[in-house]
Amino acid sequence: MxxxxxxxWNHKWKIDPIVRSLIDTDFYKLLMCQSVFRNKPDTVVTFSLINRSKHIRLAELVDEGELREQLDHIRTLRLTRGESTWLRGNMFYGKRQMFRPDFMEWFEGLRLPPYHLEKRDGQYELTFEGKWPEVMLWEIPALAVLMELRGRAVLHKMRRFExxxxxxxxxxxxxxxxxxxRAVEGIKIADFGTRRRHSxxxxxxxxxxxxxGLGEGFVGTSNCLIAKNRDLEAIGTNAHELPMVYAALADTDEELAQAPYEVLKDWHEEHEGNLRIILPDTFGTKGFLERAPDWLASWTGIRIDSGDPVEGAETAIAWWKSRGEDPRQKRIIFSDALDVDKILDLHKRFAHRAKVSYGWGTLLTNDFRGLVPGDALAPFSLVCKAAAANGRPTVKLSDNPEKAMGPPEEIERYKRVFGVGEQKRIKVEV
Amino acid sequence: MxxxxxxxWNHKWKIDPIVRSLIDTDFYKLLMCQSVFRNKPDTVVTFSLINRSKHIRLAELVDEGELREQLDHIRTLRLTRGESTWLRGNMFYGKRQMFRPDFMEWFEGLRLPPYHLEKRDGQYELTFEGKWPEVMLWEIPALAVLMELRGRAVLHKMRRFExxxxxxxxxxxxxxxxxxxRAVEGIKIADFGTRRRHSxxxxxxxxxxxxxGLGEGFVGTSNCLIAKNRDLEAIGTNAHELPMVYAALADTDEELAQAPYEVLKDWHEEHEGNLRIILPDTFGTKGFLERAPDWLASWTGIRIDSGDPVEGAETAIAWWKSRGEDPRQKRIIFSDALDVDKILDLHKRFAHRAKVSYGWGTLLTNDFRGLVPGDALAPFSLVCKAAAANGRPTVKLSDNPEKAMGPPEEIERYKRVFGVGEQKRIKVEV
Structure with missing residues (x-):
């Protein structure tokens, strides 16, 4: 029947909304948001969409009207009562009441701030400017909307059985x-694929x-809505935007040099256990670890998100040893451009030397490579980054200069301050 | 919602019926049924299920209770008003009122006769004995039920995403x-896969x-219910059971030798055009064509259903030429154990020498080879054949001795009468 x-009812929809919930976002965004809400609530930050895959001419593929409709729809979203209850009552990383009442009250009242959209050279310039805790929540839905609209433009031409x-x-x-x-003993993988998912x-x-398929080997998803609906663990800790904005706010080179550690000092106060994961590569992993204070060596693990992952993990293991820590008690989370071959290779190399796990993103949730003519559904490298804070440009160096961001002269200053020398270029696919 | x-409603079902309609059967069964209803209505025929793939121990795989439930359900089926209207009013092969009012009246009142089921040596012995026009309609649903129940037994152990x-x-x-x-210019394919479909x-x-996918290249389906529901052409002409039963009824060797031509004489009176398709292999193609009366050479085409198809088509082409016919005006329908490679090969060889088309069966509707461990869903060679008529055993020689049927001494007699010598054995897969 x-x-x-x-x-x-379905016929009444004006659009088919891509993002239908404020918690259809990565868990670490909410953790960071709470941290920012507490420590830097009034910082004015600009987030900008950057399409690193210039050959994908998004503004030609995606209709501006459709894009605006989707973004406008996101601005109508509010936290629902069930979502709020879940955030307030659920156990995250073994801890209840991870989100404090003052933050939840603010979040319950939140609507996302306005966006600014222009077309230039076949690309969309999409920016979000406003108070940091508000604009930061645009990142994931904005990326998901553009990815899915680009996919829809391709799917629109296909027939039913196709x-x-x-x-x-x-x-x-x-x-x-x-x-x-699932053939791999002791594998631990989480879904990190919200931002660049197919849909x-x-x-x-x-x-x-x-x-x-993986049973215990699948440890959870970064997507809060899916974690809630499917009764899974919500996974994630923190990201580059924290050190990037803290660094941009620094008034002197000395403050700049200390900024990444300030971030982790705030985090250290707030979180423990598996949430104490170092993300070391914002301004170069090597220098960051060398100059790190001793208390950081006591953290639970590290996330390797750029550069050669083998080199990154070796650097971390050597660093722990140099600080008298046992790497086998530490966790290494790989999260950069993973696919099965890379996971299996990393597992073989490191599973017996540390606790390893994998944050599998784009090639989990958007591997449509080779499935349509012209590879028109292949994922590409779209990011949405904090580009400025209180009027100053942000900088990211990363362990791969292809992923570096910021004005050239500022990049030079940061390289000097953080002692970053020659870096290996690695092509960014996704 | x-x-x-x-x-x-779904929860109320006692079973999930596999065959839900009397026209969920091959179109040629109904054409033949009408012919039999007219010419041999009182012949008592026994149809028997034969599993040529002995290694598939059906009685161990399929629960007898479930099998009986499915067969009992089929016995409750009656032609619906819509089905009757479609049979009476639809245009088949360009002709309206293909089915005569007296036949339709009989069909509307029909329920399938009882079946007889026993287990022996890990196999089911399933037989249907009764008036030919009634029992012949068991063939297709009986095969479809056993094929699907065997599949369900395997699927039952699989999980949701699997x-x-x-x-x-x-x-x-x-x-x-x-x-x-679809890359092949002028391809013409019909679905002949009802009897051994996956489901x-x-x-x-x-x-x-x-x-x-194929558009004009897909010319229709042998399945009447699907043809009706999907507004497609119902495809099919006649099958081995006609000459097999006619031959079994022959009282002398002379009558036996004429029996296959008697079948086609009856058919000739009843049908024209694309329904005049010779099925020559029941007692050996070569001798059948050599001794065929001249009027048969005027028929529209031939169906190659056993033996080496290249040899069969060459034999037909040479025969037409010897009778002064232009093979390019004739149709060759290949229908034995086809898959894409074979279709492409035959097309290359014969498309410019005759009108060719393909009745694609098991490997269209049941190619689950290699998809589950132990290949437990691979199709196998199950048939349901007229085994006796008025108490006499039937015989089929075919162009492949692996497909021969009947008591050995009768096979010898038929080989003598029809002048069949050495035959090439070809492994029967499906």
Whole structure:
């Protein structure tokens, strides 16, 4: 029987909204948001969309009107009562009441601030300027909207069975990855694929397939909405935007040099255990670890998010040893451009030397490579970054100069202050 | 929204019936049934299930209670008003009122006769004895039920996403075939896969995928229910059971030798055009064509259903030439154990020498080879044949001795009467 009411209801939709919840975002965004809400609530920050894959001419692929409709829809979203209850009452990383009442009250009242959208050279210039805790929440939905609209533009031309076979192929592709991964003893993988997912429904399918296929080997998802709906762990700690903004706010080179540690000092006060994960690469991993205060060596682990991951992990292990720590008690989370081959290789190298886990992103939730002519659904490298704070440009050096951001003269200053020399260039695919 | 009524209704089903309609059968069965109803209505025939793939121990895989439930359900089926209207009013092969009022009246009152079921040596002995026009209609549903129950026994142990990926893989597999076939200029393919389909829903999906993927290249389906529901051509002409039963009824060797031509004489009176398709292999193609009366050379085409198809087609082409006919005006329908490679090869060889088309069966609607461990869903060679008529055993020689049927001494007599010498053995896969 056709459910007539559902069908009629569906016909009433003005648009098919891509993001339908304020918690359809990465868990670490909310953790960071609370931290920022407490420590830097009035900092004015600008987030900017950056398409590193210049050959994907987004403004030609995605209709501006559709994009505005989607972004406008996100601005109508409010935290629902059930979402709020979940955030307030759920156990995250073994801890209840991770989110404090004052933060929750603020979040319950929040609507996302306005956006600024222009077309230039076949690309969209999409920026969000405002108080840091507000604008930072645009990052993930903005990326997800652009990724999915680009996909929809391609799917729009396909016929019914072509579409079904497209998803059949994508499912088969993912399941073959699952079958390879579940053969690995002790694997621990989380979904980090919200921002560059093919679509919400697809990410939700991938997460469920990982749950069934990997069992205990699938530790959770960074996506709060999916974690809530599917009763999974919400996974994530912190990201580059914290040291980037703290650094931009520094008035002197001395303060700049200390900024990344200030971030972690604030974090140290607030979190413990598995949430104490160092993200060392914002201004170069090597110098960061060398100059790190001793208390940082006591942290639970490290996340390797750029550069050669083998080199990054070796650097971390050597650093722990130099500080009298046992690397086998430490966690290394790999999260940069992972796919099965890389996961298996890293696992072979490091699983016996540390606790390792994997934050698997784009190639978990958006591996549509090779599935349509012209590879028009292949994922690409789209990011949305804090570009300025209180009027000053931010800088990111990363362990891969291809991922560096900021005005050239500022990059030079940061390289000097953080003692970053020659870096190896690695092509950024996703 | 969940359609609660549908869900509750579904829970009320005692079984999930595999065959839900008397026209969920091959079109040629109905054509032959009408012919038999007219010419031999009181002949008592026994149909028997034969599993040529002895290693598939059906009675161990399929629960007897479930099998009986399915067969009992089929005995409750009656032609619906809509089905009757379609049979009476639809245009088949360009002709209206293909089915005569007296036949339709009989069909409208029909319920399938009892079956006889026993287990022996890990196999089911399933037989249907009664008036030919009634028992002949058991063949297709009986095969479809056993094929699908065997599949269900395997699927029963699989988990949700495993199942989804299984069908994703099967869809991908079929679509890759469609993509190869649609690249071929002038291809003409029909679905002949009802009897050994994976399931009804899967056959329905395959037919729709072929419709979208091949367009004009997909000429229709042998399945009447799907043809009706999907507004496609119903395809098919006649089968071995006609000459087999006519031959068994012959009282002398002379009558036996004439029996296959008697069948076609009856058919000639009744049908014209594209329904005049010779099926020459029941007692050996070569001798059958050599001794054929001249009027048979005027028929529209021939169906190659056993033996080496290249040899069969060459024999037909040479025969037409010897009778002064232009093979390029004739149709050759290949229908034995086809898959894409074979279709492409035959097309290359014969498309410029005759009108060729393909009745694609098992490997269209049941290619689950390689998709589950132990290949437990691979199709196998199950048939249901007229084994006796008015108490006399039937015989089939075929162009492949692996497909021969009947008591050895009768086979010898037939070989003598029809002048069949040495035959090439070809392994029967499906």
């Amino acid at each position: 056709v459910d007539i009411a559902t069908r009629v 579409l079904q076979v497209l998803y059949a192929r994508a499912m088969t592709k993912l399941w073959e990855k699952v079958e390879r991964l 919400f429904l697809w990410q939700d399918w991938c997460v469920q397939a990982m749950t069934e | 969940v359609d609660i009524a549908t869900r509750v 199942l989804q990926v299984l069908y994703a893989r099967a869809m991908t597999k079929l679509w890759e075939k469609v993509e190869r076939l 009804f829903l899967w056959q329905d999906w395959c037919v729709q995928a072929m419709t979208e």
